[in-house]
Amino acid sequence: MVRNRAAVAQELRRLLPKMEGFLATQTLPFGLSAIDCCLPQGGLACGALHEVVPEPGSAALAFGFIVALLARLPRTHPLFLVTPAYGFREYGRPHGHGCQALGLEPSRLILVETAHRNETLWALEEALRSVAPVAVAGVIDKLDLKLSQRLHLAAMEAGLSLLLLRQAQFLESSAAATRWRVGPAPAAHDRFGLFARARWHLRLERCRNGRTGEWIVEYDHVAHRFCLAAALADPAYARRAGGEVLRSAC
Amino acid sequence: MLAAQAVKSSDQPVDPEQPFVLVIAASGGPRIAALNETAEAAGLAVGESLADARAKAGFLQVRPIDAAADDAALRRLTLWATRYTPTASPWGEDNGADGFFLDVEGAAHLFGGEERLIADLHSRLQRFDLLARLAVAATPGTAWALSHFHPASLMVLPSGREAEALTDLPVEALRLSPETATTLRRFGCKTVGALLDKPRAPFAARFPAELLGRLDQALGRIDEPLVPIVAPPVYHCLRYLLEPIFTQEAIVALARRLMQTLVHVLMRDDVGARALRLSLYRVDGAVETVDIGLTLPTRNVAHLTRLIDLKLEALAAAQDAGFGFEALGLAITRAEPLPARQTEFTSLAGDGNRTERCASLIDKLRQRLGPASVRRFRPVASHIPERAEVLTPVADEQPASSWPAPEQTRPLLLLPQAEPTEVMALVPEGPPRRFCWRGVTYEVADAQGPERIAGEWWRQRRSEPTRDYYFVEDTDGQRFWLFREGLYGRETASARWFVHGLFA
Structure with a gap:
C-alpha cells in the first residue's frame, strides 16, 4: 500500500510521543489554536518538565506566566512553589495580592523555602513523587542534563507538570519538554486608556516533538484565558512572530 | 554532691x-x-x-x-531519669534543689519491683560518680524525708506506714523553712513524732501554714502534685538495649519497631499521632530528644519512620552519639481522633488519599527544611502593601478562604524594601515621565494613578507619610509600581520616589 508523505508524517507524529511515554498523560491546552498546534499533543503536557526563561530584567513577567498557567489548573489540591531563599532576591518576593490579581487564589499556593540548591532539588522531587499537589513550580539556577532528566522522569511518573523558572545565563541542554522565553510587551488597555490585561511576548524556544513559535499573548485573569494580542501596534512584532500564524488566529 | x-x-x-x-x-x-x-x-x-x-x-x-550550672545538671539528670517513668520532677528551691522525684507507680513492675528499680537506679548513678540516697514511699513528702534522714541509703516504705516511719525523724524532715524548724526546736518538738498526735489548732495559730501543710503532704492527707520536667505523653513506649547503638539506621529501625508497638494501641483507641517525641538515652546520662509535629493525625508507621529518618539526618551534624544510646523512648505527646477507614475502598476514590498525601508531603518538607520554611499566604486587613499579608507556617488550620476581591492592581513581586529612585515628572504632583532605577533609565510610556494610601496613624507615634502609588509601564512593556512619599505642601517640601514592586 502506498501512503503519501502526509499520512506517514501523521503516523510518525502519533507514534513518537508514545515511545517517550507522553501520550498517556493529560494536557493543559492554552485554548489558542496558534500555540496549541505547535505543542505535540495540542496542549502543555501535564507529566513533564517545562522551563520558563525570562528575557533580561523580565523575571516578574516570566513568573507571571507561570502563575497564569498554575491558575488554570484544577482547584482541588494545593500548588507547591519551591524557591531558594535567594530565589527572587533581586526582585523581591511573591505577593499574595498580586497572585490574586492574576487569578490565582493565594491560599492554594504553598511556598517552600530552601536554603540551597540541593534542598531545592530534593523538595521538587519529593513534591512530585508524593503525587499530592496539582502541579509543582520552582525557581532554580543551575540544572544540568542529568538532573533535568531526573526531574522530568519524576514529573512523568507522577503525571504532574513541573514549571521551572530558570535564569538565562545558567541555561544548559536539558530534558525539558518545552522551553518558553518570556519578554515584555505593552499591556492591553481598555477604551478609557486604563490598564486592562497583562501581555507577554512569548517565544516557544524548544518543544520536543513539536514546533517552535513566537506570539504576543494576553492573559485575562478573570476568565483564566489566554488570547493573542488583537491589534499589534508595532509591525516589527508581526514580522518577527510569523505573520501567517498570527493572522490565522486573530 | x-x-x-x-x-x-x-x-x-x-x-x-x-x-x-x-x-x-x-x-x-x-x-x-x-x-x-x-x-x-x-x-x-x-x-x-x-x-x-x-x-x-x-x-x-x-x-x-555556680547555681545555674547546678540547675542545668539537675535538669539533665532528671531528663535522663525519664527512662524509668515519664513523670520525673526536679526539685525546686523549696525542696533543696538537689534531687528529683520519680512517680514510679505503674512503672516499677517493669523492673521487677520497687526494690529492683531503685537498686538499678542506684547502680547507674554510681557509674556517673554520683552518691545517691533513694527512698520509695507513698507520698513525695515521706520519700523526701526518708532519703534525707533515714540511715539506709536505699529504702522502700510500704504504703500506709508513713506516720510510723516519720516518728523518729527530726522536724527538718518535713521540708520546713529554717525559722519554723528553729522555733519548733525551742518549743521542744525535736522529732516529727512530737507533732503527730498533737491537737492541730494551737499549731495552726502559732506557726505559718507551711507546718501543717507539709505534715499533711507527708502523711498523704493532702495531695502534692508533681510538676513533670517534660509533659507526660499520651502514649509511651520505651526499649532498653543490651548493647548501645550508634548509627542512624539502627535508631530508625528501632524507632520503627517501637512505632509498630504503639500503632496497635492507637488503633484500639481510634486515634492518630499529631506530635511525637523520640528520646535517645545516651550511656553517659545525656538525653537527646527529637520532636516531630504532624499536619494530620496518622498511624502510618512507614511515614513516621521516614520523618524520624529525615529529622535525624538534619540533626546529624549537631548530634553526638558519645558512647552510644542504651535506651530509646518513643512518646506520642499529642493524639487526635482518627477513625478507622477501609483503605481499599478509599483508594479507589483517590481523593481522600490525596489530602493525606499532601499532609505527609508537608510533614516531610517541614522535617527536612525546618517548620518555618513551608508557608502559606494569609491576608491581613491593612492597606499598606507590605503589611497586607503575612506568610504563616502551614499548620493544622485550614486555608483561609477569605481573600478580599482585588480592588486595585497589585504587583506580582513586591520588593522587600521600597527602593529609592530618581524620577522626573512634568508637574510635582503628577505621574512620572522618566525614572532611574538600579542604574537603568526607563522612559514611561503609560502611568496610571495615583492610588493614595495614607499611613496608619494608630500604629506609631510618628505617623508615616502618605503614599501616592502609580502603575507605570515603560516603552518596552516592563511594568512597575512606583510611589511618591509625602504630600507636597502638607507633609513634605521635597517628596521622594520609590519603586515598590514589579507587575507581571
Missing part, C-alpha cells in the same frame, strides 16, 4: 582526694555551700565560714558555687 559534680569540670582540675568546698557569698564573708567527704572528715560543715574552714583544714580547694 551535684554542685560538686557540676563545677568539677570547669577551670583547673580538682583533686577529689583532697578537701574541696564550694562557697557562696554571704554577709560576713563567704560560707561553705557544699563539700566533699574528705572535707567532711576534716571537721568542716555546710554553713561554716570559709576563714574558719581554712584554719581547720590546712589545704583546701575552694571554688565559687
Whole structure:
C-alpha cells in the first residue's frame, strides 16, 4: 500500500510521543489554536518538565506566566512553589495580592523555602513523587542534563507538570519538554486608556516533538484565558512572530 | 554532691582526694555551700565560714558555687531519669534543689519491683560518680524525708506506714523553712513524732501554714502534685538495649519497631499521632530528644519512620552519639481522633488519599527544611502593601478562604524594601515621565494613578507619610509600581520616589 508523505508524517507524529511515554498523560491546552498546534499533543503536557526563561530584567513577567498557567489548573489540591531563599532576591518576593490579581487564589499556593540548591532539588522531587499537589513550580539556577532528566522522569511518573523558572545565563541542554522565553510587551488597555490585561511576548524556544513559535499573548485573569494580542501596534512584532500564524488566529 | 559534680569540670582540675568546698557569698564573708567527704572528715560543715574552714583544714580547694550550672545538671539528670517513668520532677528551691522525684507507680513492675528499680537506679548513678540516697514511699513528702534522714541509703516504705516511719525523724524532715524548724526546736518538738498526735489548732495559730501543710503532704492527707520536667505523653513506649547503638539506621529501625508497638494501641483507641517525641538515652546520662509535629493525625508507621529518618539526618551534624544510646523512648505527646477507614475502598476514590498525601508531603518538607520554611499566604486587613499579608507556617488550620476581591492592581513581586529612585515628572504632583532605577533609565510610556494610601496613624507615634502609588509601564512593556512619599505642601517640601514592586 502506498501512503503519501502526509499520512506517514501523521503516523510518525502519533507514534513518537508514545515511545517517550507522553501520550498517556493529560494536557493543559492554552485554548489558542496558534500555540496549541505547535505543542505535540495540542496542549502543555501535564507529566513533564517545562522551563520558563525570562528575557533580561523580565523575571516578574516570566513568573507571571507561570502563575497564569498554575491558575488554570484544577482547584482541588494545593500548588507547591519551591524557591531558594535567594530565589527572587533581586526582585523581591511573591505577593499574595498580586497572585490574586492574576487569578490565582493565594491560599492554594504553598511556598517552600530552601536554603540551597540541593534542598531545592530534593523538595521538587519529593513534591512530585508524593503525587499530592496539582502541579509543582520552582525557581532554580543551575540544572544540568542529568538532573533535568531526573526531574522530568519524576514529573512523568507522577503525571504532574513541573514549571521551572530558570535564569538565562545558567541555561544548559536539558530534558525539558518545552522551553518558553518570556519578554515584555505593552499591556492591553481598555477604551478609557486604563490598564486592562497583562501581555507577554512569548517565544516557544524548544518543544520536543513539536514546533517552535513566537506570539504576543494576553492573559485575562478573570476568565483564566489566554488570547493573542488583537491589534499589534508595532509591525516589527508581526514580522518577527510569523505573520501567517498570527493572522490565522486573530 | 551535684554542685560538686557540676563545677568539677570547669577551670583547673580538682583533686577529689583532697578537701574541696564550694562557697557562696554571704554577709560576713563567704560560707561553705557544699563539700566533699574528705572535707567532711576534716571537721568542716555546710554553713561554716570559709576563714574558719581554712584554719581547720590546712589545704583546701575552694571554688565559687555556680547555681545555674547546678540547675542545668539537675535538669539533665532528671531528663535522663525519664527512662524509668515519664513523670520525673526536679526539685525546686523549696525542696533543696538537689534531687528529683520519680512517680514510679505503674512503672516499677517493669523492673521487677520497687526494690529492683531503685537498686538499678542506684547502680547507674554510681557509674556517673554520683552518691545517691533513694527512698520509695507513698507520698513525695515521706520519700523526701526518708532519703534525707533515714540511715539506709536505699529504702522502700510500704504504703500506709508513713506516720510510723516519720516518728523518729527530726522536724527538718518535713521540708520546713529554717525559722519554723528553729522555733519548733525551742518549743521542744525535736522529732516529727512530737507533732503527730498533737491537737492541730494551737499549731495552726502559732506557726505559718507551711507546718501543717507539709505534715499533711507527708502523711498523704493532702495531695502534692508533681510538676513533670517534660509533659507526660499520651502514649509511651520505651526499649532498653543490651548493647548501645550508634548509627542512624539502627535508631530508625528501632524507632520503627517501637512505632509498630504503639500503632496497635492507637488503633484500639481510634486515634492518630499529631506530635511525637523520640528520646535517645545516651550511656553517659545525656538525653537527646527529637520532636516531630504532624499536619494530620496518622498511624502510618512507614511515614513516621521516614520523618524520624529525615529529622535525624538534619540533626546529624549537631548530634553526638558519645558512647552510644542504651535506651530509646518513643512518646506520642499529642493524639487526635482518627477513625478507622477501609483503605481499599478509599483508594479507589483517590481523593481522600490525596489530602493525606499532601499532609505527609508537608510533614516531610517541614522535617527536612525546618517548620518555618513551608508557608502559606494569609491576608491581613491593612492597606499598606507590605503589611497586607503575612506568610504563616502551614499548620493544622485550614486555608483561609477569605481573600478580599482585588480592588486595585497589585504587583506580582513586591520588593522587600521600597527602593529609592530618581524620577522626573512634568508637574510635582503628577505621574512620572522618566525614572532611574538600579542604574537603568526607563522612559514611561503609560502611568496610571495615583492610588493614595495614607499611613496608619494608630500604629506609631510618628505617623508615616502618605503614599501616592502609580502603575507605570515603560516603552518596552516592563511594568512597575512606583510611589511618591509625602504630600507636597502638607507633609513634605521635597517628596521622594520609590519603586515598590514589579507587575507581571
